[in-house]
Amino acid sequence: MNPFAAIGRAVLSLLAEIGRLALFTGRSLKALASPPFYLRLTLQQFVRIGYLSVPVVGLTALSTGAVLALQIYLGGNRYGAEAIVPQIVVLGITRELGPVIAGLMVAGRVAAAIAAEIGTMRVTEQIDALTTLSTNPVKYLVVPRLVAAVISMPILTAAGDSIGVFGGYLVATQNLGFTGSVYLKNTVDFATSADINSGLIKAAVFGFIVALMGCYNGFNSRGGAQGVGAATTNAVVSSCILILATDFVLTALLFHTA
Amino acid sequence: MTAKIKLIGVKKRFGSKVVLDGVDLAIEPHTSLVIIGGSGTGKSVTIKSILGIITPDEGQVLIDGEDVTHLKGADRDPLMKKFGMLFQGGALFDSLPVWENVAFGLIQGRGMARGRARDIAIAKLAKVGLGEDVAFLSPSELSGGMQKRVGLARAIAADPEIIFFDEPTTGLDPIMADVINNLIASTVKDVGATALSITHDMASARKISDHIAMLYGGKIIWQGPTDQIDNSGNEFVDQFIHGRAEGPIKMAVKA
Numbered sequence: 001m002n003p004f005a006a007i008g009r010a011v012l013s014l015l016a017e018i019g020r021l022a023l024f025t026g027r028s029l030k031a032l033a034s035p036p037f038y039l040r041l042t043l044q045q046f047v048r049i050g051y052l053s054v055p056v057v058g059l060t061a062l063s064t065g066a067v068l069a070l071q072i073y074l075g076g077n078r079y080g081a082e083a084i085v086p087q088i089v090v091l092g093i094t095r096e097l098g099p100v101i102a103g104l105m106v107a108g109r110v111a112a113a114i115a116a117e118i119g120t121m122r123v124t125e126q127i128d129a130l131t132t133l134s135t136n137p138v139k140y141l142v143v144p145r146l147v148a149a150v151i152s153m154p155i156l157t158a159a160g161d162s163i164g165v166f167g168g169y170l171v172a173t174q175n176l177g178f179t180g181s182v183y184l185k186n187t188v189d190f191a192t193s194a195d196i197n198s199g200l201i202k203a204a205v206f207g208f209i210v211a212l213m214g215c216y217n218g219f220n221s222r223g224g225a226q227g228v229g230a231a232t233t234n235a236v237v238s239s240c241i242l243i244l245a246t247d248f249v250l251t252a253l254l255f256h257t258a
Numbered sequence: 259m260t261a262k263i264k265l266i267g268v269k270k271r272f273g274s275k276v277v278l279d280g281v282d283l284a285i286e287p288h289t290s291l292v293i294i295g296g297s298g299t300g301k302s303v304t305i306k307s308i309l310g311i312i313t314p315d316e317g318q319v320l321i322d323g324e325d326v327t328h329l330k331g332a333d334r335d336p337l338m339k340k341f342g343m344l345f346q347g348g349a350l351f352d353s354l355p356v357w358e359n360v361a362f363g364l365i366q367g368r369g370m371a372r373g374r375a376r377d378i379a380i381a382k383l384a385k386v387g388l389g390e391d392v393a394f395l396s397p398s399e400l401s402g403g404m405q406k407r408v409g410l411a412r413a414i415a416a417d418p419e420i421i422f423f424d425e426p427t428t429g430l431d432p433i434m435a436d437v438i439n440n441l442i443a444s445t446v447k448d449v450g451a452t453a454l455s456i457t458h459d460m461a462s463a464r465k466i467s468d469h470i471a472m473l474y475g476g477k478i479i480w481q482g483p484t485d486q487i488d489n490s491g492n493e494f495v496d497q498f499i500h501g502r503a504e505g506p507i508k509m510a511v512k513a
Contacts, residue, residue: 036369125349128311132343132422133412134335134367 024216028146031138042144049110049145049211050152054159056109057102061160064097065089065167073176085178086186089168091195098161099153099199100247103206106153107239111214114145115235118218119228127219142219145211153207154200161199198254205250206243213239260323262287262420262452263308268317269476270303277303279476280317285469290446290453292463292484294498295473296507301456304473305422308454309341310334321420339367342418342451344442346425348405350397356408357383357393363416382411385448386441403434407441414445421446423455427462439465460499472498474507 069089076082118141121127130137165187172178214235221231261284270278277300285291295301306312308319310329319327326337342363350359358365360382361375370378380393386407397405406426413421426442427435443466446453457463463470464484471481472495480492487499497505 036366121351124347125345126351128306128309129343129345129349129351131311132309132338132341133363134338135362140366 020220021216024219025212027138028142028212028215031136032143032146036139038140038144041140042147045144045148046152048113049106049148049207050156053102053106053109053152053156056105057156057160058163060101060105061093061098061164062167064101065093065164065169066171068092068097068164069168069171069176073172082176085168085172085176086183087190089172090165090187090191093164093168094161094191094195094199096199096247096251098164099157099202099206100243102153102157102160102203103210103243103247104240106149106156106207107210107213107236107243110149111210111217111235111239112232114211114214115218115221115232116228118215119221119231122219122221123224123228137219142211142215145215146208149207149211150204151207153203153210157200157203158196161196198251201254202247202250205246209242209246210239213242261285261320262289262322263454264318264320264323265304265308266318266320268304268307268314268319270300270307270312270314276476278307278314281473281476281478283471283478283481285452285454287452288450289468290443290455290466291469291471292455292457292467293471293473293478294458294460294463295456296458296498299473300476301473302424305343305424305454305456309343309422310338339416340419341422342413342416342420343422344406344409344413344424344426346428348397348402348409350405350408350412352397354397355393356388356395356397356400359397359408360393360411360415362412368416379411379415382415383408385414385445386411387437402429403431403438406430406434406438410438410441410445414449414451417449419451421449421451421453423453423457423466425457425459426455426466427457427459432461435459435462436465442466460501 069085072085072088073082076084118127121141127137127141130140169180169183169187172183173180217231217235217238221227263283263285265281265283268278268281269276281304293301293304303312307314308321310326314327317327318325321337321340326334329337351362354362357376357379360379361372364370364375364378365372380390383390383393388404388407388411392400392404397408400408423442426438430438439462442453446466453466455463455466464487467484469481470484470487471478472492473479474494480490480495482490487495490496493506497507
């Protein structure tokens with residue numbers, strides 16, 4: 001076997017995949033901009049994507065905030081800088097960990113569910129059936145999920161931010177000897193709206209990625225149960241990778257450091 | 259008279275595999291044509307090419323004399339309203355109750371009020387022999403035969419001009435298959451539609467068609483009135499309708 005041919009094939013199939021994804025994104029955005037709009041379906045997706053993700057996002061945010069406070073305290077201790085815990089916790093949570101952890105959790109929960117549902121609809125011809133019933137499948141299936149995810153994620157992240165800070169507060173006041181009022185004052189004085197907003201913007205982008213990758217992989221699933229399984233895996237893996245990659249790019253863009 | 263559906267030299271390949279190699283076909287209004295042929299001979303691709311789910315590489319698809327091969331998006335909407343389709347596996351939406359499945363095209367496709375669409379759906383369900391109690395069940399609670407009936411009710415809900423049937427009897431016991439065949443024959447007459455079906459079930463093909471066409475090697479190799487199928491003089495057709503392993507059609511036993 002010719003190694004150059006193998007490399008070439010891999011590169012070509014990667015480029016083809018990127019092209020297909022770009023076309024799918026374009027079709028979705030076009031569908032987003034024109035009626036009909038499915039309000040009922042969009043509300044349903046808000047419940048599934050946003051509301052039902054609250055427990056898992058809240059729980060991970062709580063433990064992240066708690067462990068962050070503990071680590072900063074132990075690290076800061078080496079320089080006698082342990083008093084900086086509230087400031088670093090709020091900065092780390094709002095700018096970075098809040099949106100990224102919410103994004104990864106929602107990727108695991110929602111991208112998988114979307115890909116499995118749409119993938120099953122694909123292999124059982126339900127998507128073709130939509131077409132024969134004068135309904136655009138992209139409008140009917142993709143747009144409600146995209147809209148719900150893009151709007152839910154910042155709200156989830158805002159809730160996660162608060163819970164994360166609270167997790168840090170709990171550990172700091174219960175285990176590390178901080179006074180509650182001082183901790184909160186330091187948190188509020190230090191955090192700027194730019195810190196919080198940058199995290200919420202990231203969250204909206206992550207929401208878009210999660211819904212898009214779920215829908216894209218579902219739409220392109222082939223060949224029965226195995227194909228739907230592969231689509232689900234791909235949806236989760238690709239949205240996680242894209243979340244981490246765009247996180248870097250967004251951080252650089254939002255804070256002009258690159 | 260203009261043919262309701264006409265295919266001229268339709269070709270389609272997937273990768274290096276040629277599926278349709280110049281299909282020519284004409285279906286007169288208010289008649290029922292069945293395409294027979296083995297598995298993987300491109301019967302489904304033919305229907306999907308007419309529906310626009312697949313775009314042919316070459317050739318033309320004409321509906322009512324109008325070239326619709328490359329109609330896309332919003333331009334295609336008025337055309338799609340002429341179609342109804344019964345899918346092989348039913349393809350019912352499992353997230354919706356039975357009546358909403360039947361009424362789907364009316365509500366989503368035509369913007370009809372839900373209450374009125376529900377009444378129509380229940381009337382259409384009655385036409386296929388299903389009572390009102392079924393209307394509020396979920397599709398997953400139904401047997402295979404009932405799912406086919408719901409699929410049929412959905413296909414005829416908007417009084418389409420053309421109805422497609424994809425393997426309507428696959429997966430049913432012989433008696434239920436015959437019930438479905440009768441339903442198809444009577445509803446198509448009732449609605450006054452033109453029907454195009456694909457099947458490899460000869461009992462079904464004889465029952466629901468006026469004309470039969472056989473697809474083999476990506477082409478229509480024989481077409482004629484249903485009562486002529488036994489005197490086709492075509493050895494491929496003879497082998498297929500009698501279900502013989504020996505003959506000019508060689509099945510690839512190895513995958």
